[in-house]
Amino acid sequence: MTTGIKFAAAIELTQQFVLQLQDGSLTPEQVQSFVADLVATQEGARGFFVGYLTNGLAVVDEVHPGIILGLQVYPAVVADLLVKNLAMSTAQNLHFLRENQADMAANSATVAKRSRQLIDALQMPEIKAISQQIIDAIRTGAGEYVEFLERWGYDTEQKGAIEKALSQ
Numbered sequence: 001m002t003t004g005i006k007f008a009a010a011i012e013l014t015q016q017f018v019l020q021l022q023d024g025s026l027t028p029e030q031v032q033s034f035v036a037d038l039v040a041t042q043e044g045a046r047g048f049f050v051g052y053l054t055n056g057l058a059v060v061d062e063v064h065p066g067i068i069l070g071l072q073v074y075p076a077v078v079a080d081l082l083v084k085n086l087a088m089s090t091a092q093n094l095h096f097l098r099e100n101q102a103d104m105a106a107n108s109a110t111v112a113k114r115s116r117q118l119i120d121a122l123q124m125p126e127i128k129a130i131s132q133q134i135i136d137a138i139r140t141g142a143g144e145y146v147e148f149l150e151r152w153g154y155d156t157e158q159k160g161a162i163e164k165a166l167s168q
Helices: 007-023 026-040 042-052 065-071 077-098 102-122 125-140 146-151 155-168
Strands: none
Touching: 007 026, 007 042, 007 077, 007 155, 026 077, 026 102, 042 077, 077 102, 077 125, 077 146, 077 155, 125 146
């Protein structure tokens, strides 16, 4: 279904999926299958997380077993992106608070909260490992995730907030 899917198409599919999730028209098996199929590729997974974590519908605030089961199928892709989503939204929340952009800060806080909910529900060893690698990169300035931190130009306070969020 989604082999070779592009990022923008994955976002659009996810937005349609969330509407179906809200109206209850999907079986748990359909939810699991959709999510697993979409997160099978990096582009699909990126689009899923953008479309899902930023969605304005309250149904996304609930942890759905089918979504968790679908995400568990591809732990390497899911863990990396989910931990990065928590890190980035945590840092962005702080940035927007500094800029007095309350709405944007609230959106970032929502993404961070939803990312945390999924992380807690998934309980993947890969998530713990990546979180620790990012924490180590913050503390030592070395490791695989230094480039990630540098690419976004996070300052000391943002890195501290990321470390705190990932340590929980």
